[in-house]
Amino acid sequence: MTSAYQHLHRTFSRLSRFGHLSAIAGWDMQTMMPPQGNQARSEALAEMSVLCHGILTAPEVGQWLAQAHQETLNDVEQANLREMQVAYQNAVLLPASLVEAKSLAGARCEHAWRSQRPANDWQGFAANLKEVVRLTREEAEIRAQAGGTSRYDALLAVFEPGMTSAQLDGLFGDLKQWLPDLLQKVVAKQQAEPCLTPTGPFDLEKQRQLGLQVMSLLGFNFDGGRLDVSTHPFCGGVPEDVRITTRYNEQEFLSAMMGVIHETGHARYEQNLPREWLGQPVALARSTAVHESQSLLFEMQLSRSEPFLKVLQPLATHMFGNQPALEVENFVRLNQRVQPGLIRVDADEVSYPAHVILRYEIEKALVEGEIEVDDIPALWDEKMQAYLGLDTRGNYRDGCMQDIHWTDGAFGYFPTYTLGAMYAAQLFQTANRAIPTLQRDIAEGDLSALFEWLRQNIWQHGSRFPTAALITNATGEPLNPAYFRQHLESRYL
Amino acid sequence: MTSAYQHLHRTFSRLSRFGHLSAIAGWDMQTMMPPQGNQARSEALAEMSVLCHGILTAPEVGQWLAQAHQETLNDVEQANLREMQVAYQNAVLLPASLVEAKSLAGARCEHAWRSQRPANDWQGFAANLKEVVRLTREEAEIRAQAGGTSRYDALLAVFEPGMTSAQLDGLFGDLKQWLPDLLQKVVAKQQAEPCLTPTGPFDLEKQRQLGLQVMSLLGFNFDGGRLDVSTHPFCGGVPEDVRITTRYNEQEFLSAMMGVIHETGHARYEQNLPREWLGQPVALARSTAVHESQSLLFEMQLSRSEPFLKVLQPLATHMFGNQPALEVENFVRLNQRVQPGLIRVDADEVSYPAHVILRYEIEKALVEGEIEVDDIPALWDEKMQAYLGLDTRGNYRDGCMQDIHWTDGAFGYFPTYTLGAMYAAQLFQTANRAIPTLQRDIAEGDLSALFEWLRQNIWQHGSRFPTAALITNATGEPLNPAYFRQHLESRYL
Numbered sequence: 001m002t003s004a005y006q007h008l009h010r011t012f013s014r015l016s017r018f019g020h021l022s023a024i025a026g027w028d029m030q031t032m033m034p035p036q037g038n039q040a041r042s043e044a045l046a047e048m049s050v051l052c053h054g055i056l057t058a059p060e061v062g063q064w065l066a067q068a069h070q071e072t073l074n075d076v077e078q079a080n081l082r083e084m085q086v087a088y089q090n091a092v093l094l095p096a097s098l099v100e101a102k103s104l105a106g107a108r109c110e111h112a113w114r115s116q117r118p119a120n121d122w123q124g125f126a127a128n129l130k131e132v133v134r135l136t137r138e139e140a141e142i143r144a145q146a147g148g149t150s151r152y153d154a155l156l157a158v159f160e161p162g163m164t165s166a167q168l169d170g171l172f173g174d175l176k177q178w179l180p181d182l183l184q185k186v187v188a189k190q191q192a193e194p195c196l197t198p199t200g201p202f203d204l205e206k207q208r209q210l211g212l213q214v215m216s217l218l219g220f221n222f223d224g225g226r227l228d229v230s231t232h233p234f235c236g237g238v239p240e241d242v243r244i245t246t247r248y249n250e251q252e253f254l255s256a257m258m259g260v261i262h263e264t265g266h267a268r269y270e271q272n273l274p275r276e277w278l279g280q281p282v283a284l285a286r287s288t289a290v291h292e293s294q295s296l297l298f299e300m301q302l303s304r305s306e307p308f309l310k311v312l313q314p315l316a317t318h319m320f321g322n323q324p325a326l327e328v329e330n331f332v333r334l335n336q337r338v339q340p341g342l343i344r345v346d347a348d349e350v351s352y353p354a355h356v357i358l359r360y361e362i363e364k365a366l367v368e369g370e371i372e373v374d375d376i377p378a379l380w381d382e383k384m385q386a387y388l389g390l391d392t393r394g395n396y397r398d399g400c401m402q403d404i405h406w407t408d409g410a411f412g413y414f415p416t417y418t419l420g421a422m423y424a425a426q427l428f429q430t431a432n433r434a435i436p437t438l439q440r441d442i443a444e445g446d447l448s449a450l451f452e453w454l455r456q457n458i459w460q461h462g463s464r465f466p467t468a469a470l471i472t473n474a475t476g477e478p479l480n481p482a483y484f485r486q487h488l489e490s491r492y493l
Numbered sequence: 494m495t496s497a498y499q500h501l502h503r504t505f506s507r508l509s510r511f512g513h514l515s516a517i518a519g520w521d522m523q524t525m526m527p528p529q530g531n532q533a534r535s536e537a538l539a540e541m542s543v544l545c546h547g548i549l550t551a552p553e554v555g556q557w558l559a560q561a562h563q564e565t566l567n568d569v570e571q572a573n574l575r576e577m578q579v580a581y582q583n584a585v586l587l588p589a590s591l592v593e594a595k596s597l598a599g600a601r602c603e604h605a606w607r608s609q610r611p612a613n614d615w616q617g618f619a620a621n622l623k624e625v626v627r628l629t630r631e632e633a634e635i636r637a638q639a640g641g642t643s644r645y646d647a648l649l650a651v652f653e654p655g656m657t658s659a660q661l662d663g664l665f666g667d668l669k670q671w672l673p674d675l676l677q678k679v680v681a682k683q684q685a686e687p688c689l690t691p692t693g694p695f696d697l698e699k700q701r702q703l704g705l706q707v708m709s710l711l712g713f714n715f716d717g718g719r720l721d722v723s724t725h726p727f728c729g730g731v732p733e734d735v736r737i738t739t740r741y742n743e744q745e746f747l748s749a750m751m752g753v754i755h756e757t758g759h760a761r762y763e764q765n766l767p768r769e770w771l772g773q774p775v776a777l778a779r780s781t782a783v784h785e786s787q788s789l790l791f792e793m794q795l796s797r798s799e800p801f802l803k804v805l806q807p808l809a810t811h812m813f814g815n816q817p818a819l820e821v822e823n824f825v826r827l828n829q830r831v832q833p834g835l836i837r838v839d840a841d842e843v844s845y846p847a848h849v850i851l852r853y854e855i856e857k858a859l860v861e862g863e864i865e866v867d868d869i870p871a872l873w874d875e876k877m878q879a880y881l882g883l884d885t886r887g888n889y890r891d892g893c894m895q896d897i898h899w900t901d902g903a904f905g906y907f908p909t910y911t912l913g914a915m916y917a918a919q920l921f922q923t924a925n926r927a928i929p930t931l932q933r934d935i936a937e938g939d940l941s942a943l944f945e946w947l948r949q950n951i952w953q954h955g956s957r958f959p960t961a962a963l964i965t966n967a968t969g970e971p972l973n974p975a976y977f978r979q980h981l982e983s984r985y986l
Contacts, residue, residue, distance in 0.1 A: 014540055017533075017536055017537040017540040017541070018537070018540065018541070018544075020518075020533055020534070020536075020537035021514040021515065021518050021537050021538075021541060022514065024517065024518050024534075025513075025514050025517050025518065028517055028521060032525075032719065033734060034715060034716050034717055034718060034719060035716050035717075036714070036716045036717035036733055036734065037717065037731070037733050039733070040510075040513055040731060040733040040734065040771075041513070041517075041733075041734070043510055043513075044510040044511070044513040044514050045514075047507055047510040047511065048510070048511070048514060051511075051544075221529070222527060223527050223528050223529045224527055224528075224529035224530065225527060226525065226527060238530070238533060240529055240530050240532070240533040240534075241526060241527055241529065241533065241534070278533075
């Protein structure tokens, strides 16, 4: 007789296979699809999303979940069942009408935002955003009642299970104490250090070749993945076939190179998820923040460190020829430059947390109903002034309208960027203790011990352990923000 | 209340959307996918094919079809209902166990064939092929009993509804009377005409640029399609986003160029299918042979004609520089060269029908149980000798093992190539009568009147009319092979 667990296993395999087709079609949409394919593609993906929601929330799935808890399961199966339960619960709570309404309002808001942002049209944007916020609050209320949490915590749990706003308040409250001061000191210190800007143009095909070389150095498996171009870089595809993207600017190659490194961090996590459980929830990456910890470990901890920049520099000059701005000392400075700015995605790692904390504070208040959409611009200006010393008044385009996240209702996502940075620092410093030769290895371009450590401590576990357990197993303690502070102070002061 | 027809409309829309995802994932598999993606992709596509089979053959679909015949429908809806009925009937006849067994046996046979063919391993191949033939006969028997036809006719109807082996016997019997003689005469005539071979290498990026130029000239819509590279050229994707492929050889560019033209013929049919019914069966291309008529009209009727070769020649020399072999007279000869050879896909249009007739005669006898798999090599040798004067004994690789079609059980497909050639000749000669300036237009590179004629007479109708009606409406008479003979004689004698 087929056990309830076996039924669930088969159901989640089917979902994973259908998800495979959506992932590839989604990647294609951003990289290959000609414009006239858009409507048919959107309809096809929406039809698939309705199908998968129906499969996941079918009554028998709920019954199998209840029965499976009574069956004899090994450790991995129990972890898989826990993840199945979370996926089911997250999906089944919301009435189909709310899912559809939120999806439509989000699509409308995002679509309009693409022209409203360049037009600096806050009023037009706010009208759409209000509807997204209204539906998000409805969703949060339903999730909060089911989970016995606050509304914001209920949304946070979708992206980062186990994390709470109480914990975030502590982490971010601490950061706010020392970060603005650190930032000022670093900026003052760097003002005394001249830094030349490289002179382009930098041939796009050569930039691509450099990206491929760096991916090879970082262990990307090209038999199970690709590098392509898209407007917004991302890591997509499926674990068996990971597709990363970047974008090129003929005048400046370092952003694309560091972008490739960042996505390669995501990609190696995906490429090294546990093969034997593939297609099951337990084989998926642990969480948004843990995923970001891998990209930031690759980009910030490893690749912007002086020893590894000295490995990257000859690759760059070999490709583009040398010039004073690409000499070693200047190359290091270029890649460690700190400069508070208006735009989050362009931010260095010292000012980045300020962007995140600002958004966290605003979105939490918004979801909890303590503020309304009309209050956002004033709060944004006030916090940008306080945290980064920048005046953004009237500049909605480069202020509260700069991100895509809120347009389609992804409230609760922003904190994972800084959580990822903190996990990355903690993991990297632990790896340095565990591998005594690591700094020398890195200087020689030999990353094998680092990758083996990551494979054993993070990648191979998929979602087998909750995040707190995964991090404690890997580093000997739960999330400790002191590592991040120590990293920033030792690199930049 | 929702009518039965509306239920069907919704069901076929869903199938079309799911088919969209499979089409893009299938295209990706041939053009983009790294090798390690293969297993997961195959599983995802198989899961989708099971889903779609289930949706199409659900009991309520049968009931809706019966009810819809009683409802008030306009002409297009009636045609759509007819096509839905055919799709349902084709799918519902076969037990799921047979579909799965045939799919597995076909996949196994095809997979092994990829290494057996280069190894010339007929014995190994025959063992797998026997199982495919056994299951194909089972399928044919079921379809034949349901349709009251012969077994081979039942398979033929899947690819070419309305066509029968009685009609093919007539058409091909006639061809066999005059084709071998014509072929001999053409070869003798061309032996007196010296023909130089172009000297490479021909830069692959330039070959791609030439292909894109020719596609533009032929009206390909790049906002709704792409050109890429694959081992076996094809036209895929969906009507809103048509993906054609080619392959390049650095020593020889004419094959890739003519291949692009051929696929562009398929693509323009797809890109001009009726937009207002998209997603419904009535909006699909009429049949395999009608599809091939469009690619062959573009390649053989138009592009290998002397006036259009004189339009193509300056594009080629502009791209690659001139050389004696690319001078106009030699360029025309190169593209009109007739040379009987062992390989069907490399054949010129005079010897091509001989390849098709040979396969038709063998596969019909095989399906009807008049011969067995072990009889194929001897029959192949005998017919190659009789129709093309070539000795293939012992050369299975370039003989009866050269094609992929039989490996996965596509019996009944081969005749559509030559039916397509005949339709192409009939359509092109009709267009020439309907557009008195056509030959002059073509010489000037102005194809707008030809495309408008094709749009009005073929493309815009999708599957609204049965093939015989479509051709009669377009040309004033049903399929008449005299046009094809006349075309070959006037071009080559």
